[in-house]
Amino acid sequence: MATLKVPAHxxxxxxxxxxxxxxxxxxxxxxxxxxxxxxxxxxxxxxxIRKTYHEAYGEDLLKSLEKExxxxxxxxxxxxxxxxxxxxxxxxxxxTKKPSSSSWVIMEVACARSxxxxxxxxxxxxxxxxKSLEEDVAHHFSGDYRKFLVPLVSxxxxxxxxxxxxxxxxxxxxxxxxxxxxxxxxxxxxxxLSTRSRxxxxxxxxxxxxxxxxxxxxxxxxxxxxxxxxxxxxxIKCLTTPEDYFExxxxxxxxxxxxxxxxxxxxxxxxxxxxxxRIKEAYQRRNSVLLxxxxxxxxxxxxxxxxxxxxxxxxx
Amino acid sequence: MATLKVPAHxxxxxxxxxxxxxxxxxxxxxxxxxxxxxxxxxxxxxxxIRKTYHEAYGEDLLKSLEKExxxxxxxxxxxxxxxxxxxxxxxxxxxTKKPSSSSWVIMEVACARSxxxxxxxxxxxxxxxxKSLEEDVAHHFSGDYRKFLVPLVSxxxxxxxxxxxxxxxxxxxxxxxxxxxxxxxxxxxxxxLSTRSRxxxxxxxxxxxxxxxxxxxxxxxxxxxxxxxxxxxxxIKCLTTPEDYFExxxxxxxxxxxxxxxxxxxxxxxxxxxxxxRIKEAYQRRNSVLLxxxxxxxxxxxxxxxxxxxxxxxxx
Numbered sequence: 010m011a012t013l014k015v016p017a018h019x020x021x022x023x024x025x026x027x028x029x030x031x032x033x034x035x036x037x038x039x040x041x042x043x044x045x046x047x048x049x050x051x052x053x054x055x056x057x058i059r060k061t062y063h064e065a066y067g068e069d070l071l072k073s074l075e076k077e078x079x080x081x082x083x084x085x086x087x088x089x090x091x092x093x094x095x096x097x098x099x100x101x102x103x104x105t106k107k108p109s110s111s112s113w114v115i116m117e118v119a120c121a122r123s124x125x126x127x128x129x130x131x132x133x134x135x136x137x138x139x140k141s142l143e144e145d146v147a148h149h150f151s152g153d154y155r156k157f158l159v160p161l162v163s164x165x166x167x168x169x170x171x172x173x174x175x176x177x178x179x180x181x182x183x184x185x186x187x188x189x190x191x192x193x194x195x196x197x198x199x200x201x202l203s204t205r206s207r208x209x210x211x212x213x214x215x216x217x218x219x220x221x222x223x224x225x226x227x228x229x230x231x232x233x234x235x236x237x238x239x240x241x242x243x244x245i246k247c248l249t250t251p252e253d254y255f256e257x258x259x260x261x262x263x264x265x266x267x268x269x270x271x272x273x274x275x276x277x278x279x280x281x282x283x284x285x286x287r288i289k290e291a292y293q294r295r296n297s298v299l300l301x302x303x304x305x306x307x308x309x310x311x312x313x314x315x316x317x318x319x320x321x322x323x324x325x
Numbered sequence: 326m327a328t329l330k331v332p333a334h335x336x337x338x339x340x341x342x343x344x345x346x347x348x349x350x351x352x353x354x355x356x357x358x359x360x361x362x363x364x365x366x367x368x369x370x371x372x373x374i375r376k377t378y379h380e381a382y383g384e385d386l387l388k389s390l391e392k393e394x395x396x397x398x399x400x401x402x403x404x405x406x407x408x409x410x411x412x413x414x415x416x417x418x419x420x421t422k423k424p425s426s427s428s429w430v431i432m433e434v435a436c437a438r439s440x441x442x443x444x445x446x447x448x449x450x451x452x453x454x455x456k457s458l459e460e461d462v463a464h465h466f467s468g469d470y471r472k473f474l475v476p477l478v479s480x481x482x483x484x485x486x487x488x489x490x491x492x493x494x495x496x497x498x499x500x501x502x503x504x505x506x507x508x509x510x511x512x513x514x515x516x517x518l519s520t521r522s523r524x525x526x527x528x529x530x531x532x533x534x535x536x537x538x539x540x541x542x543x544x545x546x547x548x549x550x551x552x553x554x555x556x557x558x559x560x561i562k563c564l565t566t567p568e569d570y571f572e573x574x575x576x577x578x579x580x581x582x583x584x585x586x587x588x589x590x591x592x593x594x595x596x597x598x599x600x601x602x603r604i605k606e607a608y609q610r611r612n613s614v615l616l617x618x619x620x621x622x623x624x625x626x627x628x629x630x631x632x633x634x635x636x637x638x639x640x641x
Binding site for chain 2: 124131132139140141142143144148155156160163164165166167168171200
C-alpha cells in the first residue's frame with residue numbers, strides 16, 4: 010500500500026503546471042508550493058503535469074526544478090517526479106558510473122520491481138541511453154558482482170503463485186550443499202536465485218529451513234565482513250519480504266553516524282507509491298519508533314517536509 | 326522480406342473458419358483446402374481465424390488440425406499457424422525437454438528475433454507454462470551450454486544503429502585475447518556476445534577482422550569437432566547475417582543423408598513471414614540451385630505443397 014496521498018479532486022494538470030511555474034518565478038522559489046503539488050500527485054498525474062508544462066513553457070519541468078532547487082531537496086523532488094520506469098533507468102545508469110556500493114541499487118531495481126516494471130525500465134533505458142541496461146551493468150561490474158547482478162537484472166520472472174514442491178525440495182538441497190561448501194557464487198546458486206519466481210523461491214527457502222533447521226540467510230552470514238555475501242542476503246530479503254529489506258535500508262541510513270540521505274531519498278521516492286505503508290509498519294515493529302519521527306529527527310527544512318509528505322505524514 | 330503471399334482481398338475469417346471445418350468433415354481430409362487457406366494468411370489473420378473457429382465450433386483449430394493431419398505435414402501446418410510468440414515459446418519449451426542438439430533452437434530464438442519479439446515469447450511462456458522461459462533453459466542445460474544460452478535468451482538488446490567505435494576496438498581486443506588463448510567460454514566473451522546490440526557487435530567484428538587479419542569465425546574453428554564452438558559461430562552468424570545462418574541450416578538439412586525435416590519445417594515456418602526472400606537469395610547464391618527446387622526434390626505430397634506455398638512457390 011502506498012503512502013502517497015492524492016486529493017480526491019486534484020486540479021487539472023494545466024493548473025498544476027501554472028502554479029509550479031509561478032513557484033519558480035520572482036524573488037526566491039516557493040518550495041512549499043512545489044511540495045504541495047508534486048508530493049500529492051500520482052505517476053500518471055505527474056507525467057501529465059510534465060507534458061503540459063513542457064507545452065506551455067517550452068522547457069522540461071525536470072530542468073526547471075534542477076535550476077531552482079539544490080542539494081537533498083532537489084534530489085528527492087526530481088527522483089520522485091520521474092516516471093517509475095524512467096526513475097529506475099536513471100538509478101541504474103547512475104549506479105553503473107559509480108564505485109562498488111552502487112551494486113545495492115542495481116540489486117534493488119532487479120529484485121523489488123515486478124517483471125513488467127523491470128521490463129519497462131529496460132525499455133526506457135534503450136530509448137534514453139541508446140544502450141541496454143544489462144550491457145551497462147555487465148560492462149561496469151566484474152567478478153562475483155557481475156556474475157550475480159547481470160542474471161538478476163536480466164530476469165523476467167514468472168509471477169504466478171504456482172509452486173513445484175519437489176523442485177523446491179531438490180533446489181533447497183542444492184543450495185544447502187553449495188553454501189555448506191562455501192561455494193556461494195556457484196552457478197547453480199545464482200541460477201536458482203535469478204530465475205525462479207518469488208513464490209517458488211519462498212517454497213525453496215521454506216524447505217531449506219525445515220530440512221536444515223535454520224534460515225538460509227543465517228548460513229550466508231560470513232565470518233568476515235564479506236560484502237558480496239551481504240548483497241546476496243539482501244537480495245533474498247528483497248525478493249521475499251521487500252518491506253523488511255527496505256526497513257533495514259532506512260534503519261541503517263538513519264542510525265549511522267552521518268545520515269545516508271541518498272539511501273533515504275531512494276527508498277522514499279521509489280516506495281511511496283508502492284508499499285510504504287508496510288515499510289512503516291515494519292520500521293515501527295523493529296525500532297519501536299515511528300518512521301516519520303525518525304526521519305523528522307534526522308532531516309530538516311524543505312527536504313524534511315518533502316520526505317514526510319511522501320510517507321503520508323505531511324502534517325507532523 | 327516475407328515470402329508469404331496474402332490475397333489482396335482475403336475472405337472474412339468466419340468464411341475461412343467455415344471452409345476449414347468443411348475440409349475436416351466427411352470422408353478424408355481436404356488437405357489442399359487447408360493449404361490454400363492457412364499458407365496464405367498472415368499472423369493477424371490466422372489469429373482471427375482461430376478465434377472465430379473456436380467460437381463457432383467450440384474447439385481450438387490447432388486441436389482439430391492435430392486430429393486430422395499427421396507427420397511432417399501436421400508439424401509444418403501447426404507450427405506455421407501458431408502466433409509467432411506462441412510458436413517461439415513452444416519451440417523453446419520443446420527444446421528444453423530434448424537432448425543436446427536442441428541448443429540450436431534456443432540460440433535461434435534468442436538471436437534471430439527482435440528484442441520485442443523475444444520479450445513477447447517470454448510473456449507468452451509465462452501465461453502458457455506457468456514458468457519463465459529462462460528458468461527452463463537454465464534448468465535444462467549445464468556447463469558451457471548453460472553459460473552461453475541463458476544470457477542469450479535473457480538479453481533485451483538495444484536495437485538502434487548507434488555504434489561506439491572505441492568500445493568496438495577495446496572489445497575486439499578482448500575477444501582476440503580470449504580466443505587466442507582458447508578461453509572460448511570466458512565470461513567476457515559471453516558478456517560481449519550476449520549483451521551488445523547487433524550494430525555494436527558488427528562494429529566489433531569488423532575491428533577484429535581489420536586488426537587480426539581474419540574473421541572471428543575463422544578463429545573459432547576448432548581443430549576437433551567441438552559442438553559448443555560450432556554453436557558460438559552459428560550464434561555470431563545468426564546475429565549478424567541471419568539469412569546466411571538460415572541458408573546454412575537449410576543446406577545442411579537438405580544435403581545430409583536422410584533429410585532433416587524438423588530443421589526445414591522450423592526455418593520455413595518461422596521465416597516465411599520475416600526474411601525468406603533473402604534466405605532464398607542466399608541459398609541460390611551458395612548452391613546454384615533454387616531453394617524451391619531443392620525442397621521439392623527432397624519432400625513430397627501435401628507436406629511439399631505446404632512448404633512451397635510458404636516460400637512463395639506454390640505453383641512450382
